[in-house]
Amino acid sequence: MTADDESAFDRLRAEVDRPLTRLFREYGASRKRWLALGLAANLLAQTASLVPPVVLGTAIDAVFGSQTTPYALPLVPAAWIPTTPEAQFWFSAWLIVGAFATAAVCTWVYGVTANFFAHDVMHAVRTDSFEKLLRLDMQFFDDKQTGEVMAILNNDAGNLEVFLDNALMNSLRLLVMVGGIAFILFSLNPQLALVTLVVVPGLVGFTLWFMRAVAPRYRARQSAVASFNTRIENGIGGVELVKTTNSESFESGRVRDSSADVYETTMSVLKLSYLYRPGMELLAGLSFAATFVVGGYWLLVGAPGPLAGELSVGTFVTFIFMTQRFVAPLAEVSNIVDQVQNARASAERVFGLADIPVHIEDRPDAVALSDPEGRVEYESVSFAYSDPVLSDGGDSADGGDDPPVLEDVSFDAAPGETVAFVGPTGAGKSTLAKLLLRLYDPTAGSVRLDGEDVRAVTLDSLRNAVGYVSQDTHLFDGTIAENVRYGRFDASDEAVREAAEAAEAHEFIADMPEGYETRVGERGVKLSGGQRQRIALARAVLHDPPVLVLDEATSAVDTETERAIQRSLDRLAEDRTTLVIAHRLSTVVDADEILVLEDGRVVERGTHDDLLARGGRYASLWRAQTNGR
Known part of the structure; x- marks a missing residue:
């Protein structure tokens, strides 16, 4: 990613301090009992798994050998140990069975609790992230791709779950096994323990080298995977x-190139992994060989070189078993590194999202609109897009170097009046209407509803007072009734039907095999553009707001459908304030006032007849759409 491509969100992610520590602080603290129980159970399970080799070695010397060696176990009081060989045999058997049973039970406990903890955190991260996404300013979504937002909810939350479930528990297992084995070996024979553990510094050094070498390769792979997902x-x-x-063929080529990047970066990681794992096994094998040679020579000939004292067969067997235990946990390090790297990057994205400031929100002293009449006033309104992450969060957005979208726009709309905005694409018409809903805040000037600055009232009451029908009608995957009812979830079936009739949608809905229970598909793909538009109008009718914003509501329909929609719009606008954004001028000829916008400025205003008589920009647009008539 180049500096030019880097967004403020990317920079904010880079500023997240110790993301995994923050993960435990913000999400682990409230679930610490489950985490503590899982860690304790894991500790007991791994400790119990070390008991059988120790008991076996002791039994070989004290029970099955010459029986002159005393039966003694590390950390076990002598008073607990039987005195006869037969009793010691059964005592050993029960210890081994108990150790395996304890390991099994504790493994089940830590598996359940660790998964509960990890999945609960993942659930909380997903829901919190989605709630934050819904609260973010619209300018964030203007800048970010849907795939990147979805990656936070899916991939990143999943990476954190894998880290909390697997990497965390495997790290503890590694520490317990290495530490426990070292303790046992030094308890049994410190001299042979030094021989066995002489490779440990090499294991640690090799692991540290691997972690440093593989980290940038993981980052490159993650970047390649993200690019591939975006391309797909x-x-x-x-x-x-x-x-x-x-x-x-062109698109396939681009996907092939992107996939090749994933392949190359993945192989770069795997090459190191395939070097690391055999290397660890080789070092562990050298430890085993050294233990076998030195211990075996000790048993056959006597203490070699500087070593002194006696070595029993049982102790030698325990050393052989324990040496083999080094390999498995140390081989997990590459997986742990992978999971930690993924989790760190994902936590940065999650908390980078959480740290994005929200500017469009209720002020502490915001008041709720009470029974609004619908008077709309724009006074000297200007607007320019700004970076939602870097802006200062004041009442107005700092437009920075971005060109203004709107400049010094003023107008009034009394209850029951219709004001229309016309002009070329990019003139600022839609943005002007969205300021009323506080999807954006003006850079300068003010927007008022019933005399109240919209920034001083609660968002809930403001958006309940304004109905919005977009040119890009969005329907959710569900039934027609559910989509009409969206936003008024408690509305009765009768109210839904009346709203559909008012929007002239009831007839085509009734003709469908399942009527109002017909599923519309994702984004309403099973319906035509006109049908989707009328369902959106029915939704607005059901909402029954005092102010209605129609953003090119007939832009994507044929002439016959437009007439039907226009009839419903005329009825809908009779007793409420209506702001209409129109491309087809024929839909606004009856508006009380028409504002012509160009480059964000109002260049003409008046009624349809006044503007035609003036012979200016509006008259030119009218002639172009009516073939000179």
Whole structure:
């Protein structure tokens, strides 16, 4: 990613301090009992797994040998140990069975508790992240791709779950096994323990080298995977364009190149992993060989070189068993590093999202609109897009170097009046309307509803007072009734039907096999553009707001459908304040006032007849759309 491509969100992610520590602080603290229980159970399970080799070695010397060696176990009081060989045999058997049973029970306990802890954290991260996403300013979504947002909810939360469930527990297992084995070996024979553990510094050094060497390769792989996912999403999302422009081979080539990057970066990681694991096994094998040679020579000939004292067969057997135990936990280090690296990057993204400031929110002293009439006033309103992460969070957004979208726009709309905005694409019409809903805040000037600055009232009461029908109608995957009812979830079936009738949608809904229970598919793909638009209008009718914003509500429909929608719009606008954004001027000829916008400025205003008589920009647009009439 180049400096130019880096967004403020990326910079904010880079500023997250110790993301994994923060993860435990913010999400682990309230669940610490489950975490503590899981860690304790894991500790007991791994400790119990070390008991059988120790008991076996002791029994070989004290029970099955010459029986002159005293039966003694580390940390076990002598008073607990039987005195006869037969009793010591059964005592050993029960200890081994008890150790295996304890390990099994504790493994089940830590498996359950660790998964509960990890999945509960993942659930909380997902829901908190989604709630934060819903609270973020619209400018964040103007800048970010859907795939990147979805990656936080899915991939990143999943990486954190894997880290908390696997990496955390395996790290503890590694520490317990290495530490426990070292303690046992030194308890049995410190001299032979030094021989066995002489490779440990090499194991540690090799592991530290691997971690440093593999970290940048993991980052490169993660970046390649993210780019690949984005490429796939873009290709599938634009499949219609790909097909209609005969660009299948071009798009396949781009995916192939992106996939090749994933392959190369993955192989770069695997090459190190395939070097690390055999290397660890070789070092562990050298430890085993040294223990076998020195211990075996000690038993056959006597203490070699500087070593002194006696070595029993049982102790030698225990050393052989314990030496083999080094290999498995140390081989897990590469997986642990992988999971930690993924979790760190994911935690940075999660907390980078959490740290994005929200500017469009209720002030501490915000008041709720009470029974609003619908008077709308724009006074000297200007607006420029700003970076939602870097802006100062004041009442107005700092537009920085971005060109203004709106400049010094003023107008009034009394209850029952209709004000229309017309002009070329990019003139600022939609942005002007969205300021009323506080999807954005103005850079300068004020927007008022019933005399109250919209920044001084609660968002709930403001958005309940304004109905918005967009040119890009969005329907959720569900039934028609559910989509009409969206936002008024307690509305009765009768109210839904009346709203559909008012929007002239009831007839086509009734003709469908399942009527109002017909599923519309994702984004309403099973319906035509006009049908989707009328369902959106029915939703607005059901909402029954005092102010209605219609953003090119008939832009994507044919002439006959437009007439039907326009009839419903006329009825809907009769007793409420209506702001209409129109491309087709024929839909706004009856508006009380028409504002013509160009480059964010109002260049003309008046009624349809006044503007035609003036012969200016509006008259030119009208002639262009009516073939000179």
